[in-house]
Amino acid sequence: MTHPYWVAFSSIVVKEVRRFLRIWPQTLLPPAITMVLYFVIFGNLIGSRIGEMGGFDYMQFIVPGLIMMTVITNAYGNVSSSFFSNKFQRSLEELMVAPVPNWVILSGFVIGGVARGLACGIIVMLLSLWFSKLVVSHIFVTISVILLTAIVFSIAGLINAIFATKFDDVTIVPTFILTPLTYLGGVFYSVSLLPEFWQWVSKLNPILYMVNTFRYGIIGVSDIPVATAYAMLGLFVIVLGSWAMYLLNTGRGLRT
Amino acid sequence: MANALEISSLVKVYDNGFTALKGIDLTVQEGDFFALLGPNGAGKSTSLGIVSSLVNKTSGDVRVNGYDLVNQREQVKRSLGVVPQEFNFNAFEKVFDIIVQQAGYYGLNRKQAAVKAEEYLKKLDLWSKKDTQARMLSGGMKRRLMIARALVHEPKILILDEPTAGVDIEIRRSMWTFLTELNRQGTTIILTTHYLEEAESLCRNLAIIGKGEIIAQGPTKELLKDKDRSTFVADFSQSPESLPESFSQFDAQLTGDGSVEFHIKRGESLNQVFALFDQYNLPILSMRPKTNRLEELFVDLTENQPETGSKV
Numbered sequence: 114m115t116h117p118y119w120v121a122f123s124s125i126v127v128k129e130v131r132r133f134l135r136i137w138p139q140t141l142l143p144p145a146i147t148m149v150l151y152f153v154i155f156g157n158l159i160g161s162r163i164g165e166m167g168g169f170d171y172m173q174f175i176v177p178g179l180i181m182m183t184v185i186t187n188a189y190g191n192v193s194s195s196f197f198s199n200k201f202q203r204s205l206e207e208l209m210v211a212p213v214p215n216w217v218i219l220s221g222f223v224i225g226g227v228a229r230g231l232a233c234g235i236i237v238m239l240l241s242l243w244f245s246k247l248v249v250s251h252i253f254v255t256i257s258v259i260l261l262t263a264i265v266f267s268i269a270g271l272i273n274a275i276f277a278t279k280f281d282d283v284t285i286v287p288t289f290i291l292t293p294l295t296y297l298g299g300v301f302y303s304v305s306l307l308p309e310f311w312q313w314v315s316k317l318n319p320i321l322y323m324v325n326t327f328r329y330g331i332i333g334v335s336d337i338p339v340a341t342a343y344a345m346l347g348l349f350v351i352v353l354g355s356w357a358m359y360l361l362n363t364g365r366g367l368r369t
Numbered sequence: 370m371a372n373a374l375e376i377s378s379l380v381k382v383y384d385n386g387f388t389a390l391k392g393i394d395l396t397v398q399e400g401d402f403f404a405l406l407g408p409n410g411a412g413k414s415t416s417l418g419i420v421s422s423l424v425n426k427t428s429g430d431v432r433v434n435g436y437d438l439v440n441q442r443e444q445v446k447r448s449l450g451v452v453p454q455e456f457n458f459n460a461f462e463k464v465f466d467i468i469v470q471q472a473g474y475y476g477l478n479r480k481q482a483a484v485k486a487e488e489y490l491k492k493l494d495l496w497s498k499k500d501t502q503a504r505m506l507s508g509g510m511k512r513r514l515m516i517a518r519a520l521v522h523e524p525k526i527l528i529l530d531e532p533t534a535g536v537d538i539e540i541r542r543s544m545w546t547f548l549t550e551l552n553r554q555g556t557t558i559i560l561t562t563h564y565l566e567e568a569e570s571l572c573r574n575l576a577i578i579g580k581g582e583i584i585a586q587g588p589t590k591e592l593l594k595d596k597d598r599s600t601f602v603a604d605f606s607q608s609p610e611s612l613p614e615s616f617s618q619f620d621a622q623l624t625g626d627g628s629v630e631f632h633i634k635r636g637e638s639l640n641q642v643f644a645l646f647d648q649y650n651l652p653i654l655s656m657r658p659k660t661n662r663l664e665e666l667f668v669d670l671t672e673n674q675p676e677t678g679s680k681v
Contacts, residue, residue, distance in 0.1 A: 117476025124473025203457035207518070210421050211474035212446040368425050369383060369418075 121213045122221050129225025133191055133232075140191070144183045144233045145240060151179055152244045155301065167303045167334045172245040176238075177328040178300030181262065183237045185295060185320065186287060188230030188263040192222050192270030193283040200274065205367065215361035219271065219354070226267030227260065234259060247331065254339065255330030261346040262323045266291075268353040275357070275366045294320045299328075304336045319345055371435060373399045373526050373557040374420065379429035381415050381581075389415040391581040392429065397574070399434075399525075402552045403559045404568035404589075406663075407578035408671050413561040414454060416578070417528050421451045434525055447475070450519035454530040454561075456511050460504035464495060464514055467503060468521050475522035482521070489517040493547065509540040516544075520551075527551065529560040533567060545571060569593070569663040579671045593663060598634045600659040601642075605629070609651055616645065630659060 133140040152172070160171030167174055199205040208218055241247060249255050269286075277283045298320030304312050315321050322342035329335035360366070374397040381390040390412045397403045407413045418424030420431055422442060431438035434448035458467050465486055472482030490496045493513040498506060503514060512532060519527060529548075533541040541564075549571065552558045562568055568575055569589060576586040585592055608627030619642055621631035631642060646653055 120476045120478055121474050204459045206457045210451045212443040213474050
C-alpha cells in the first residue's frame with residue numbers, strides 16, 4: 114500500500130502542475146516570447162556588434178544566463194502566486210484540516226515550482242537552438258545547479274506568499290529584488306569586465322553564483338569557483354527551508 | 370459512551386487583544402447530534418476553528434475522539450470532517466477534482482478517491498455537476514460540495530459551521546434528512562446554526578455560547594423544559610376591541626393587527642386559554658407560536674448575560 118504522505122505529496126504536485134498547464138498562456142507562453150525577444154535583440158542584433166564574451170560569441174554566452182533567469186522567475190512566481198491564491202481564497206484550509214505534515218506541504222509546493230521552472234527553462238533552451246548551438250560541457254553540473262536553484266527560489270516564493278496579505282505583496286519581491294539581482298548577476302556580461310570594486314559588490318549577489326555555475330555546466334566557463342556556488346546553494350536550501358518550516362509550523366499568516 | 374470531543378478551559382486571545390474564548394468547557398459524546406449556538410461573535414467559529422486546526426489556541430486542552438489536539442494532531446485530523454462557514458475551495462476546479470484532491474490529502478489513491486467521490490457526490494445529488502467548475506454552482510450546491518468533500522475520508526466526527534446558511538428551505542430540509550441519516554449510521558455531528566428551529570429539531574444536545582463563555586449546556590429537551598413560558602399569537606375572524614381583565618393571567622395583549630399575543634407558563638394548559646376565549650365569545654381562527662421555545666431560551670440567555678471581565 115502506498116504511504117499516505119506520498120499520496121498527499123503527489124496530490125499537491127499534480128494539482129500544482131495541472132494549474133500551471135491549465136493557464137499556460139499566463140505561465141508557459143510569456144517566458145517563451147520574452148526570451149525570443151532577448152535572443153533576437155541582444156543576441157543577434159546587438160550581440161553581433163559586441164563580438165566575443167568570455168571566449169564565446171555573445172549569443173552562446175547569454176543563453177545559459179537567460180535559461181537560468183527563466184527558471185528563477187518562474188519557480189518563484191509559481192509558488193508565490195499559487196500559495197497566495199490558495200491562502201486568499203481559503204482553499205489552503207483544505208490542506209490545513211487534513212493530516213498532511215507541513216514538510217509534505219512544503220515539498221509539494223516546491224516541486225510544483227521546480228516543475229514550472231524547469232518546463233519554462235526547457236522551452237527557452239529549445240528556442241535557443243534556433244539561434245545558437247548548445248553543447249553541454251558538464252551535464253551533472255548543469256542539471257544539479259538548475260535543480261538546486263529552482264528549489265531555492267521555490268522555497269523563497271512560498272515564504273513570500275506566507276507573508277503576503279494582498280496580491281501586490283507577491284509582485285514586490287520579483288520586481289524590486291529578483292529582477293535587479295538577476296540582471297546584475299552576470300546574465301548579459303562577465304563580471305571580469307567590471308572595475309574591481311564592482312566585481313566585489315557583484316560577488317555579494319547570490320544569483321551571480323547560480324548563473325555562472327550553470328554557464329560553466331553549458332559552455333564550461335565561469336567567473337566564480339563552482340564549489341562556492343554549490344556551498345551557497347546548499348546553505349540557501351537549508352536556511353530558507355528551515356525558515357519556511359518554522360513559518361508553517363507556527364501558522365504565521367495562515368492560522369489566526 | 371466515549372467522548373467525541375472534550376474541550377477544557379479553552380482560551381483564545383487574538384493578536385489584537387480580543388478575548389474570543391474565556392476558558393470554555395464542552396463535551397460532546399460519540400454518536401451525538403450536537404449544536405453550538407450563540408450570537409455573531411460569541412466564539413462559535415473560533416471554538417470549531419481551534420478543533421479543526423485552523424485557529425491557534427492560547428491555552429486549554431482539546432481532545433478529539435480521545436486524541437490530544439497538540440500531541441496527536443494527525444489522528445485528530447483523520448477523525449474530523451470540516452465544513453466551514455465560508456466557501457473555501459478553488460472556484461476554478463471541477464467538482465469531481467475538488468473531492469478527489471481532498472481524498473488524496475487523506476492518503477486515498479486516485480482510484481479509491483474516485484470511488485468515494487462518486488459515492489458522496491451521488492448522495493449529495495451533485496453527480497450531474499461533477500465536471501462543472503465550482504464557481505458555476507448555486508449557493509446550495511456549493512454547501513453540499515463542501516459536505517461531500519468533508520465526508521470523502523469517512524470521518525467519525527463531522528463539524529459543520531452554519532451549513533444551511535443562505536440555502537432555500539427545500540435544500541435545507543434535504544440536508545437535514547441527509548445529516549440525520551448520517552448521524553443514525555454513527556457519525557457524530559457538531560454544528561453551529563442561526564436557525565434555532567434546525568437545532569431544536571435535529572440536535573439531541575446543545576450548548577449556548579455568549580461573549581466567549583458557555584452559558585447553557587445539556588440535552589435539548591432538558592434545556593427547553595426549563596424554559597418557563599411560551600408565547601403564542603391568536604388570530605380572530607373578528608378582532609376584539611379590548612380584552613377583559615381575566616386575560617391578564619396570560620399576560621395577553623392586543624397587537625396592532627388585531628391579533629392577541631399571550632403567554633403560557635410551565636404547567637398551564639392551552640385549554641385554559643381556549644376556554645377563556647370561548648367564554649367571551651371570541652372564536653380563534655388560527656394560532657401560532659410567536660417564536661419557538663429554543664429561540665426564546667436563546668434570547669433570554671444571551672440578552673441577559675452579564676458582562677464579565679476577561680478570565681485571561
